[in-house]
Amino acid sequence: MTGSEAVTEGQRCGYVAIVGRPNVGKSTLLNHVLGQKLSITSRRPQTTRHQVLGIKTEDNVQTIFVDTPGMHKAEKKAINRYMNRAASSALTGVDAVVFVVDRLIWTEEDQLVLSKLSHAKCPVILVLNKVDRLKERKEELMQFLQEVSGKADFKAIMPVSALHGHNLKELEVMIDGLMPEGIHFFPEDQVTDRSSRFMASELVREKIMRQLGDELPYEMTVEIEEFKQEMRPKGPLLTISALILVERTSQKAIVIGDKGARLRQIGQEARIDMEKMFDSKVMLNLWVKVKGGWSDDDRALKSLGYDFD
Incomplete structure (x- = not known):
């Protein structure tokens, strides 16, 4: 066995794009998965303007999450066009996509994101975020899950609460299982590529x-x-x-x-x-x-x- 083979044996590493329309909780999801604040958050849509890599290395698996600006229809200014390009380009060359939507809401902009995913050559996990606000609406949640399951061939549909950590461990386990074998791209203690x-x-x-x-x-x-x-x-x-x-x-x-x-x-x-x-x-x-x-x-x-x- 060569030295490089020894290093890579058992290691897995890959990229995961986190996408969705503005204000569905993509950055909150990334921060809680990483266990630390990396992407900024606020209640205002389009808080995230750039791609931000969040790197999580746990045991033999290194998962590189790509947080993206919210995809939106209006491109009134150059900065809006920049944000849409930054989000769309994140879909190229990734090993999995986490498509985040807000509870029981499906909008034209969610449909826009879905259309961008139609050419994705990797598994797509649909994440229904903020389900902690649906404690008394379980029947509506089940009905919505059934409706969205027919919109695309999702790898899985997972209700989560990024803010409170509900179901995030299960989501991470699924993502880890989708990472291909290969050497880790970043040092174990590095959490982002940003300065x-x-x-x-x-x-x-x-x-x-x-x-x-x-x-x-x-x-x-x-x-x-x-x-x-x-x-x-x-x-x-x-x-x-x-x-x-x-x-x-x-x-x-x-x-x-x-x-x-x-x-x-x-x-x-x-x-x-x-x-x-x-x-x-x-x-x-x-x-x-x-x-x-x-x-x-x-x-x-x-x-x-x-x-x-």
């Missing part, structure tokens, strides 16, 4: 979306201008400077809030999560700047990290 700068920008964006709710349109993004770590007598200090970009002056005022109160709150909440994620004391500096039209400008999107390639 620390990217994760920092996402944490700031999450806090803005959670703080502002419907007050701020989607024309907001975060750019990290400084990410510097140094050793201090009391331990490491990470200095992060982030620029919050909006499209209009009125939006800038909303983010800053009365006498800067809202911006300070966003910074405090983001800093707490950053210190947990980076295991370091964090000094976070936030600024808000108006950059008109960035969300509908392909060149601006690419310069801000929305690079499809």
Whole structure:
């Protein structure tokens, strides 16, 4: 037996795309499967804008989950087209697909996702999320399960609650069984392919979306201008400077809030999560700047990290 054969014996490794329309709980599902916060979440649709890899290595199985933006019909701006391309491209070359829907709801956008899956050459697991809200509606759930089973040849249909962990272990066991034999692509302790700068920008964006709710349109993004770590007598200090970009002056005022109160709150909440994620004391500096039209400008999107390639 050669050295490489010895290494690969018994190992399995593969990619799993998590897809669905916006706001069905794809990122919450990934975070709970990984056992840690990786993808940002909020109650607002289209919180996820990029593909994010979440890597779980357990015993001999390494599963690489691809969290994707929600697929949606409206492509009003360049950023919407970017998100749809990012989601659709995740279906290429994966070993399994987890298609997430919201309880008993089937919309035109769910149908859109299903149409994208019609060419998938791998098993598709349909996941009905948020079933913890259906405790008194078991008959309706059974009827819906029967209806959706006729929509495609799914490998399985699994009711889960990503938030509360219901049925997630069973889902993981099924996914593990679909992973092909092969060497692990990533080190055992690696959980994502994304940089620390990217994760920092996402944490700031999450806090803005959670703080502002419907007050701020989607024309907001975060750019990290400084990410510097140094050793201090009391331990490491990470200095992060982030620029919050909006499209209009009125939006800038909303983010800053009365006498800067809202911006300070966003910074405090983001800093707490950053210190947990980076295991370091964090000094976070936030600024808000108006950059008109960035969300509908392909060149601006690419310069801000929305690079499809």
